[in-house]
Amino acid sequence: MATTLPRNADVADQFELLADLLELEGTDMFQVLAYRRAASLIRETPRPIAELALAGRAKELPGIGATIEGKIVQIAEVGEMEALTKRKQRVPPEVVSFMRLPGLGPKTVRRIWQELGVTTVDELRRAAELEQLRTLRGLGAKTEENVLRALAAKPAGPPRTLLGAALPALLAVVAVLRDHPAAELVCEAGSARRRRETVRDLDIIATASDPKALTAYLTQLEWVAEVSAHGPTKATVVSQNGLRFDLRVVPPHSYGNLLQHFTGSKHHNVALREDAVRRGLSVSEYGVQDVETREVFQTRSEEELYAYLGYQFIPPELRENRGELEAARRGGLPARLVEHGDLRGDLHTHTNWSDGRNTVEEMAVAARERGYEYLAICDHAQRLRGGGLERQAAEIEALRERVEPLRLLRGVEVNVRADGSLDVSDDELAGCDWVVASVHSGFDRDPTGRIVAAMQNPHVDCIGHPTGRKINRREPADVDVTRLIESALATGTALEINSQPDRLDLIDAHARAAAEAGVRVVVNSDGHGIETLQYVELGIAQARRGWLTADQVLNTRPWPEIAP
Ligand code: DGT
Ligand code: CA
Ligand code: CA
Ligand code: ZN
Numbered sequence: 001m002a003t004t005l006p007r008n009a010d011v012a013d014q015f016e017l018l019a020d021l022l023e024l025e026g027t028d029m030f031q032v033l034a035y036r037r038a039a040s041l042i043r044e045t046p047r048p049i050a051e052l053a054l055a056g057r058a059k060e061l062p063g064i065g066a067t068i069e070g071k072i073v074q075i076a077e078v079g080e081m082e083a084l085t086k087r088k089q090r091v092p093p094e095v096v097s098f099m100r101l102p103g104l105g106p107k108t109v110r111r112i113w114q115e116l117g118v119t120t121v122d123e124l125r126r127a128a129e130l131e132q133l134r135t136l137r138g139l140g141a142k143t144e145e146n147v148l149r150a151l152a153a154k155p156a157g158p159p160r161t162l163l164g165a166a167l168p169a170l171l172a173v174v175a176v177l178r179d180h181p182a183a184e185l186v187c188e189a190g191s192a193r194r195r196r197e198t199v200r201d202l203d204i205i206a207t208a209s210d211p212k213a214l215t216a217y218l219t220q221l222e223w224v225a226e227v228s229a230h231g232p233t234k235a236t237v238v239s240q241n242g243l244r245f246d247l248r249v250v251p252p253h254s255y256g257n258l259l260q261h262f263t264g265s266k267h268h269n270v271a272l273r274e275d276a277v278r279r280g281l282s283v284s285e286y287g288v289q290d291v292e293t294r295e296v297f298q299t300r301s302e303e304e305l306y307a308y309l310g311y312q313f314i315p316p317e318l319r320e321n322r323g324e325l326e327a328a329r330r331g332g333l334p335a336r337l338v339e340h341g342d343l344r345g346d347l348h349t350h351t352n353w354s355d356g357r358n359t360v361e362e363m364a365v366a367a368r369e370r371g372y373e374y375l376a377i378c379d380h381a382q383r384l385r386g387g388g389l390e391r392q393a394a395e396i397e398a399l400r401e402r403v404e405p406l407r408l409l410r411g412v413e414v415n416v417r418a419d420g421s422l423d424v425s426d427d428e429l430a431g432c433d434w435v436v437a438s439v440h441s442g443f444d445r446d447p448t449g450r451i452v453a454a455m456q457n458p459h460v461d462c463i464g465h466p467t468g469r470k471i472n473r474r475e476p477a478d479v480d481v482t483r484l485i486e487s488a489l490a491t492g493t494a495l496e497i498n499s500q501p502d503r504l505d506l507i508d509a510h511a512r513a514a515a516e517a518g519v520r521v522v523v524n525s526d527g528h529g530i531e532t533l534q535y536v537e538l539g540i541a542q543a544r545r546g547w548l549t550a551d552q553v554l555n556t557r558p559w560p561e562i563a564p
Contacts, residue, residue, distance in 0.1 A: 005048060005050040005051060005054075005076055006050050006075055006076060006079075007048075007225050007238075007240055007241070007242060008042050008043060008045055008048065008049045008050075008240040008241045008242070009043060009240070009241050009242030010075075010242075011042050011049055011050060011072055011075050012039040012040070012042040012043040012241070013039075014071075014075055014080065014081055014084055015035045015036070015038050015039035015042065015068075015071075016035075016036065016039045017084060017096065018035050018081070018083055018084050018087065019032045019033075019035040019036045019039065020096050020099060021084070021087040021088070021090075021091050021096065022035065022087070023099070023106040024091055024095065024096065024099065024106050024109060024110055024113075025087070025090070025091070025110070026106070026107070026110065035068075037063055038063060038064060038068050040165075041061065041062075041063045041064065042064075042072075043165065043241045043242075044165070044168075044241065045061065045240070045241070046222070046223045046239075046240065046241075047222070047223070047240070048225075048240055049072055049240075050072060050075065050076040053069050053072035053073045053076060054073060054076055056069070058072055071083065091113075092113070092119035092120070094119065094120045094121050095109060095113045095118075095119055097121065098112065098113075098121075098124060100472075100473055100474065101146070101147055101150045101151070101475075102146050102150055102443060102444065102474060102475040102476075102477065102478075103142075103143055103146045103147075103443055103444035104143075104147070105441070108136075108138070108139065108143075111136055112124070112127070112133065112136065115136060116132060116133075116135075116136070121151065124147065124151070125147075125148065125151050128143075128144040128145075128147040128148050128151075129144075129148065131144060133147065142444050142445075143444060146444050146478075150475060153475075159198075159472040160198035160199060160200055160472070161198060161199050161200070161242075161243060162197070162198055162471060162472075162501045162502055163192065163195060163196060163197050163198060163199060163501065163504075163538060163541070164500075164501025164502075164535065164538050165241075165243075165501060166192060166199050166202055166243055167192055167195075167538075169202075169239065169241070169243055170188050170192050170202045170204075170243075170245070171188065173202075173204065173218075173221075173245060174186050174187065174188050174204060176221065177204065177206060177214065177217070177218065177247070180208075180213070180214055180217050182208045182209050182210040182211075182213040182214045182217075183206060183207075183208050183214055184206070184207040184208055184209065184252065185205075185206060185207045185252070185255055185300075186204065186205075186206040187204070187205055187206070187259055188202070188203065188204055189203040189204065189205045189259060189262040189263045189264075190202065190203030190246075190262060190263065190264060191203075191264065191265070193263050193316045194263065194264065194265060194316045194317055194319055194320070194545070195316070195317050195538075195541035195542070195544065195545060196545075197471060197504045197507075197538075197542065198471060198472075200244075201243075201244040201245070201246055202243060202244065202245045202246065203246045203248075203262055204245065204246065204247045204248070205248055205250060205255070205258055205259045205262050206247065206248070206249050206250070207249065207250060207251070207252040207255050208249050211232060211233045211249035212232045212233075214247075214249055215230060215231065215232065215233065215234060215235040215247060215249060216230075216235075218235045218237060218245070218247050219235050219237055221237075223239050223240050224237045224238070224239060224240075225237075225238055225239060225240045226238040228244070233248065233249045233250070234246075234247065234248050234249070235247045248262065252300060253298050253299075253300065254285075254286055254287055254298040254299070254300075255299075255300045255301075256298075256299040256300050256301045256302045256303075256304060256305045257284075257285055257286060257287050257288070257298055257299060257305060258285050258286075259302055260302050260305050260306075261284075261285035262285070263302075263316050263319065264319065265319055265320050265321065267320060267321035268314075268319035268320060268321045268324070268325070269283075270321070271321045271325055272309070272325060275309075275325060275329075276288070276309060279310075280292060281309070283309070286298070288305070288308065288309065306328070310329060311325065311328035311329055312327075312328040312331055312333050313328075314328050314333065315333075315337055315544065317337070317541060317544040317545045318333070318337075318544075318545070318547065320545070322509075334547055334548075334549045335549075336549065336550070337543075337544040337547070337548065337549060338523075338540060338543050338544060338548050338549055338550045338552070338553050338556065339540065339550070340536065340537050340540045342550040342553070342556040343372070343523065343536060343540070343553075343555055343556060344372060344373045344374065344555060344556060344557065344558060344559075345367070345372045345373050345374035345375055345376070345407075345555050345559065346367060346372060346374075346375055346376065346524055346525050346527065346533060346536065346555070347374075347376040347378070347409075347411065347434055347436070347462065347522050347524050347554075347555055347562075348376065348378045348411070348413065348436050348462070348464060348496065348498070348522075348524035348525065348526050349363055349367075349375060349376065349377060349378060349524075349525060349526070349527045349528075349533070350377075350378065350379050350380070350413075350526070350527065350528045351363055351377055351379055353377075353379045353383065353384060353388065353392050354379035354380040354382075354383035354384065355380065355383070355528060356379070356527075356528045356529060357528060357529035358529050358530050360377055360392070360395055360396060360399060360408075361399055361402070361403070362530055363375065363377065363527075363530060363533075364399060364403040364406055364408050365403060366530035366533055367406055367533060368403055368405075368406040370533060370534075372406060373405070373406065373407060373558060373559060374406065374407040374408075374409055374559040375406060375407075375408060375409065376409040376410075376411035376433065376434040376436075377392070377396060377408070377409065377410065377411055378411035378412055378413040378434065378436050379392065379412065379413065380413050380415070381412050381413065381414045381415065381422075381423050381424040382415055382423055384412070389412060389424070389428055389431075390428075392410075393410050393431065396408050396409075396410050407559055409433040409434050409559075410431070410432050410433045410434075411432060411433060411434040411435065411436065412424060412428075412429070412432050412434075412435055412436070413436045413437075413438055413464060414429070414435060414436070414437050414438075414460075415437075415438065415439075415440050415441075416437050416438065416439045416440075416450050416451060416453075416454045417442075417450075418441075418442040418445050418450070419450075420446075420449060420450040420453030420454065421453075422437060422454060422457060422460075426457070426459060429457070429459035429460075430459060432459070433563070433564075434461050434462070434564070435459050435460050435461050435462070436460075436461070436462045436463070436464040436496070436524075437451075437454040437455075437457075437460045437462070437463055437464065438463065438464030438465055438468075439451065439468055439477065440468075443468050443474075443477035444477070444478070447467075447468070447477040447478065447479045448478075448479050448480040448483050448484065451463055451466065451479065451484060451487075452483065452484070452487045455487050455488060455491045455493040456491060460493060461493065461494060461564050462493065462494040462495070462496055462522055463484070463488070463493060463494070463495050463496060464496050464498060464524075464526070465496060465498040465500075465503050465505040465526070466479060466481070466484060466495055466496065466505060466506055466510075467479045467481070467505050467506070467507075467510075468505070469503065469505055470502050470503065471501075471502045471503070471504070472502070473502065476505070481506075481510045481513065481514075482513075485513060485514050485517050485519055486517075488514065488519045488520075489517055489518060489519055492520075493520075494519070494520040494521065494522045494554055495511075495514050495519055495520070495521055495522070496521075496522050496523075496524050497511055497521060497522070497523045497524070497539045497542050497543055497546075498524060498526050498539070499523060499524060499525050499526065499535040499536045499537075499538045499539030499540075499542075500525075500526050500535060501535065501538055503526070504538060504539065504542045506521070506542075506546075507542070507546075508542050508543075508545035508546040509546065510546075511542065511543055511546035511548060512546035512547050512548070515546065515547075515548050515552040520554040521543065521548065521552060521553055521554060522553070522554045522555050523536055523539040523540055523542075523543055523553055523555060524536070524539065524555075525539070
């Protein structure tokens with residue numbers, strides 16, 4: 001447990017940084033992606049990776065070869081891998097952070113650094129203010145404006161963890177705790193229970209016949225790297241991959257009150273309490289007190305608590321003080337939010353025809369095993385140039401019978417170019433069952449106008465990841481979502497909730513606005529391998545946070561009702 005070996009999260013950070021530096025130097029993307037994959041793999045591995053590497057056993061993990069293992073050994077032995085030390089000497093540390101700014105890709109950052117000699121954030125700000133960035137070809141006043149805005153907005157503090165990285169770990173811990181003989185009720189709480197897209201720490205609420213035994217059990221689990229706090233009813237631990245878990249064991253008779261309190265959000269709770277005060281009730285984590293009679297209401301059940309306070313039950317995903325209390329008071333919440341099991345298919349996936357890891361057949365079989373009725377293969381058109389789209393169509397055709405009853409759809413993901421045109425001809429698009437159009441670059445060049453232009457094309461069925469944001473890495477493009485919604489409605493184009501853990505794009509509030517306006521919203525995995533089809537669980541969570549019902553999610557319907 002307490003060792004001097006680096007935690008998996010620290011090892012992963014080094015691989016991330018190495019990938020960033022290589023990308024900046026213009027190394028081939030294959031290597032960059034290999035290091036990024038290794039980083040996320042290491043982050044997700046429950047066992048201490050440094051220990052495994054020192055024993056020569058890290059390469060038994062899929063995706064880790066001898067080269068990467070060697071680098072992990074270096075980190076364990078001297079604190080930093082050589083490749084990183086070497087590159088850090090070549091690239092000034094702050095230059096790496098430039099890549100996180102909107103509109104600045106690695107190539108642009110390299111030119112700003114090498115051609116303008118800009119090496120710090122301060123110098124970058126000055127260069128933008130002095131209108132020097134526009135002296136580089138391809139950069140303009142708009143770039144300078146974006147850089148200045150992004151620098152002004154740059155928040156301090158460590159980045160929040162992606163829900164997609166934290167939730168599986170949290171649910172596994174909850175399951176492990178439930179199995180302990182002293183445990184009675186165990187439930188996740190906090191932002192993760194509300195399925196916020198990012199989380200700071202992971203909260204667990206439990207009741208137990210022997211609270212001390214349960215908190216002690218948590219601190220002794222194998223994947224625990226550090227115990228930050230430990231008492232008879234509370235424990236805080238940090239896992240190998242850097243996740244902080246907060247366990248509270250509470251009395252069973254007020255479990256409902258405490259679970260409600262620690263689920264939050266803070267804003268929801270504050271509004272709930274203010275509302276209660278107006279009716280002579282004082283709400284705290286311990287119970288609800290009638291101010292006049294002094295009588296206290298405590299309950300094991302959250303459902304009973306909301307009912308006692310005069311509300312419909314409010315699903316955790318809605319507890320953000322965005323109108324849910326008013327709606328629940330007058331019985332106006334959606335009767336049932338969309339659920340993962342409602343999905344009948346996935347309309348955006350990739351295969352090894354482009355940047356995916358599995359074949360069309362493997363993806364189809366995995367989709368069928370998930371119980372889907374249909375699957376659209378939407379490889380990047382760019383990678384299917386020179387007749388690739390046609391050859392893929394032939395493969396799909398040949399597979400159709402073999403993967404029945406799954407309906408295999410010929411899809412494509414086309415790129416919306418800087419001028420709003422698409423990188424595939426209308427003739428080719430006409431042969432597709434489903435066309436996703438996405439912006440992948442030039443985010444600062446009139447993204448709204450380009451997307452609206454793409455929607456005018458009658459072959460385009462759906463806009464992929466509409467704002468292009470990457471959580472913790474890239475701000476959303478300055479897209480006018482209201483105009484997007486109007487245009488989607490007018491053209492009958494669907495808008496995607498892309499379920500990639502770092503995208504979740506549309507965000508909840510935009511998905512809600514789109515659905516309320518009557519736009520068809522699709523929850524897609526954008527899966528690049530069979531194991532990532534399950535990302536739709538995150539997309540569904542985002543849809544629920546946007547108050548969406550199954551009716552409002554297009555791919556809960558059978559294909560014949562969707563077919564363009
Ligand atoms: P996070 O951890 O930043 O992702 O977000 P939460 O919502 O999980 O926040 P956390 O872990 O600080 O606290 C969990 C819940 O407990 C929070 O949603 C509401 C409740 N809570 C914690 N501290 C306070 C507080 O000082 N005041 C109120 N009203 N509620 C609190
Ligand atoms: Ca939390
Ligand atoms: Ca907490
Ligand atoms: Zn895609």
